[in-house]
Amino acid sequence: MSEKVLEVKNLKMYYHTSKGAVRAIDDISFSLFKGETLGVVGESGCGKTSMGTSLLRMPTVPGKFEGGEILIQGKSIIPMAERDVRKDIRWQTISMVFQGAMNCLTPVYTVGRQMYETLYEHKPMSKKEAQPIIEEYLGHVGLPPEVAKRYPHELSGGMKQRVVIATALFLKPSIVILDEPTTALDVVVQAQIINLLKRLKQEFGLSFIFITHDLALESEVSDRICVMYAGKIVELCENAQVFGPQGPAHPYTEKLLLATPRLHKKVESLAFIPGAPPDLVNPPQGCRFAPRCHKVFDRCLVEEPPLREIEPGHMAACWRCF
Amino acid sequence: MSTTTVQENDVILRVEGLKKHFVPHLSLVESLGKPKKIIKAVDGITFDIRRGEIFALIGESGSGKTTTGKLIMKLIDATDGRMVLDGEDVTTLDKPKLEEYRKKVQMIFQDPYASMNPRFKVRKVLEEPLSIHRIGTGYKDREPLIREALESVKLTPIEEFIERYPHMLSGGQRQRLATARTLILKPKLLVADEPVSMIDLSTRAEILAMMKDVQQSMGLTYLYITHDLSTARYFADRIAVMYLGRIVEIGPSDEVIDNPLHPYTKALIAAVPEPETGKVSVIKDLPIFGEIPSPANIPPGCRFHTRCPYAKDSCKEQVPELVDVGGGHLHACLRAHEI
Numbered sequence: 001m002s003e004k005v006l007e008v009k010n011l012k013m014y015y016h017t018s019k020g021a022v023r024a025i026d027d028i029s030f031s032l033f034k035g036e037t038l039g040v041v042g043e044s045g046c047g048k049t050s051m052g053t054s055l056l057r058m059p060t061v062p063g064k065f066e067g068g069e070i071l072i073q074g075k076s077i078i079p080m081a082e083r084d085v086r087k088d089i090r091w092q093t094i095s096m097v098f099q100g101a102m103n104c105l106t107p108v109y110t111v112g113r114q115m116y117e118t119l120y121e122h123k124p125m126s127k128k129e130a131q132p133i134i135e136e137y138l139g140h141v142g143l144p145p146e147v148a149k150r151y152p153h154e155l156s157g158g159m160k161q162r163v164v165i166a167t168a169l170f171l172k173p174s175i176v177i178l179d180e181p182t183t184a185l186d187v188v189v190q191a192q193i194i195n196l197l198k199r200l201k202q203e204f205g206l207s208f209i210f211i212t213h214d215l216a217l218e219s220e221v222s223d224r225i226c227v228m229y230a231g232k233i234v235e236l237c238e239n240a241q242v243f244g245p246q247g248p249a250h251p252y253t254e255k256l257l258l259a260t261p262r263l264h265k266k267v268e269s270l271a272f273i274p275g276a277p278p279d280l281v282n283p284p285q286g287c288r289f290a291p292r293c294h295k296v297f298d299r300c301l302v303e304e305p306p307l308r309e310i311e312p313g314h315m316a317a318c319w320r321c322f
Numbered sequence: 323m324s325t326t327t328v329q330e331n332d333v334i335l336r337v338e339g340l341k342k343h344f345v346p347h348l349s350l351v352e353s354l355g356k357p358k359k360i361i362k363a364v365d366g367i368t369f370d371i372r373r374g375e376i377f378a379l380i381g382e383s384g385s386g387k388t389t390t391g392k393l394i395m396k397l398i399d400a401t402d403g404r405m406v407l408d409g410e411d412v413t414t415l416d417k418p419k420l421e422e423y424r425k426k427v428q429m430i431f432q433d434p435y436a437s438m439n440p441r442f443k444v445r446k447v448l449e450e451p452l453s454i455h456r457i458g459t460g461y462k463d464r465e466p467l468i469r470e471a472l473e474s475v476k477l478t479p480i481e482e483f484i485e486r487y488p489h490m491l492s493g494g495q496r497q498r499l500a501t502a503r504t505l506i507l508k509p510k511l512l513v514a515d516e517p518v519s520m521i522d523l524s525t526r527a528e529i530l531a532m533m534k535d536v537q538q539s540m541g542l543t544y545l546y547i548t549h550d551l552s553t554a555r556y557f558a559d560r561i562a563v564m565y566l567g568r569i570v571e572i573g574p575s576d577e578v579i580d581n582p583l584h585p586y587t588k589a590l591i592a593a594v595p596e597p598e599t600g601k602v603s604v605i606k607d608l609p610i611f612g613e614i615p616s617p618a619n620i621p622p623g624c625r626f627h628t629r630c631p632y633a634k635d636s637c638k639e640q641v642p643e644l645v646d647v648g649g650g651h652l653h654a655c656l657r658a659h660e661i
């Protein structure tokens with residue numbers, strides 16, 4: 001197997017609220033290999049975005065790391081000084097396209113000016129020096145150089161998303177976290193952006209963490225799929241192990257896949273998962289999915305299943321799978 | 323069965339040549355020396371919605387699908403064209419008539435978090451339409467209707483929900499409540515504008531199934547507005563595809579998706595991701611160029627020609643009209659027979 005660019009070991013990140021600690025990331029471990037796309041899927045509130053921001057070592061306030069390790073190219077980043085993270089890690093080694101970032105471009109500056117700001121923060125240089133770099137990266141994402149002189153409101157959603165992607169690639173990171181990069185876009189534009197991301201990955205030799213709630217989209221972009229539920233990883237496996245004929249192992253993944261409407265297959269009824277995800281201040285004892293699971297049995301309610309290998313390259317956290 | 327042979331009384335709503343043009347408000351300085359730009363959001367659409375069916379209106383943002391929904395709800399007035407509900411011309415209505423109309427045509431909005439008063443308890447949310455339409459006097463009188471509405475959307479046990487505030491409900495429960503709020507007036511036609519796009523995938527199917535149950539048990543008709551072809555196929559009987567204010571294809575759901583005739587529909591279908599393995603290293607072939615033009619600047623001729631891989635010179639001049647190819651399947655493409 002190729003080299004590990006990122007390794008997460010038993011990571012815990014809790015949000016400390018007045019109601020108690022919300023266990024948004026609760027003991028998760030995985031690795032990201034060079035050149036692969038790891039897809040992270042799950043419902044809202046399962047910890048997908050928290051994981052993204054944690055990997056940049058900037059959990060949203062009031063989030064705090066409660067244990068575990070994040071190793072980026074072998075370096076443990078949690079104990080590092082903030083200055084060093086800024087200098088070497090954030091945006092230089094690992095960057096992120098935030099959810100809805102295209103709507104967070106400031107309306108009062110031109111696109112070029114905003115891109116320059118990012119560049120300047122990390123590598124102080126004059127605007128003149130920056131211009132060819134900005135134009136080069138706009139070219140990489142399929143935009144003409146004039147876009148640098150435009151204001152965000154003059155651009156379409158797809159163009160803004162391209163600008164945000166260019167800005168994430170600027171400092172030549174090796175890992176890019178993409179948090180719902182196409183959710184607000186129309187289906188044609190979504191497909192165009194996905195094609196672009198695939199080309200960029202090849203061209204720059206990137207590794208992606210692709211966060212989305214859309215399993216169908218994951219099937220098209222991700223080499224491996226990581227399914228999260230209530231702050232935990234419940235299944236981690238190859239693309240074909242979820243979307244191939246054999247189908248996923250964990251009942252949660254199974255139901256999510258059945259709930260995904262398919263364009264080319266007419267079905268009488270779609271599956272759904274009754275109930276709602278648990279409160280992460282007081283998660284249920286045993287398996288966190290047990291209250292909503294259709295395959296639940298006694299053991300699930302008392303003992304939490306570990307994430308265990310059930311076949312080569314296929315991990316699942318379910319007593320039914322072992 | 324083609325649309326032209328449908329019996330008049332099978333049609334609940336007929337829309338003929340409907341247009342909505344917006345004229346932007348410009349200051350004097352802005353308007354000097356510039357030609358007035360008219361935004362043609364909806365630009366001449368004609369369709370029938372049949373009694374008891376689910377009719378889906380599909381399109382990208384900027385296609386005019388939401389404007390069409392608002393026109394049908396009569397939240398805005400049409401610039402041109404005609405609407406006939408149950409044989410009655412409803413294009414312009416005075417206030418008492420409009421109130422009657424709103425009882426028959428109700429809407430479920432996209433955002434279940436923004437469409438409810440946060441200070442109203444569930445029972446107040448459901449009582450409001452009754453008091454607006456002066457149905458019953460006082461809560462005691464209205465309670466049976468409120469309970470019935472909650473029952474029909476399965477927000478049960480009723481006691482548990484009726485005293486809650488919207489923030490105490492999940493997205494799916496709110497959308498059930500929004501549906502109950504429309505059903506309480508016993509409407510004939512429900513306009514649902516992206517009712518599940520903000521709901522988690524795990525519960526989306528549950529809401530659609532509930533809406534379908536209610537539709538069948540109460541004999542309702544839905545206009546389902548969405549950008550999502552996959553749910554439209556699952557949910558709707560017929561689909562109309564909109565592009566830049568015009569309908570480019572219309573037909574039974576299975577026909578439109580399995581046998582699309584318009585190049586725009588083909589492109590939409592090609593772009594939809596399907597949950598299958600083996601596509602990770604494939605760059606998708608998309609038979610469409612660029613992005614949707616602004617409705618303030620609509621291309622001449624066929625408005626899709628700027629993005630169409632099959633466009634010829636004639637497409638730049640001639641405006642294609644909807645052509646019936648049989649089986650109620652219509653398309654507006656000059657070259658559909660060649661491609």
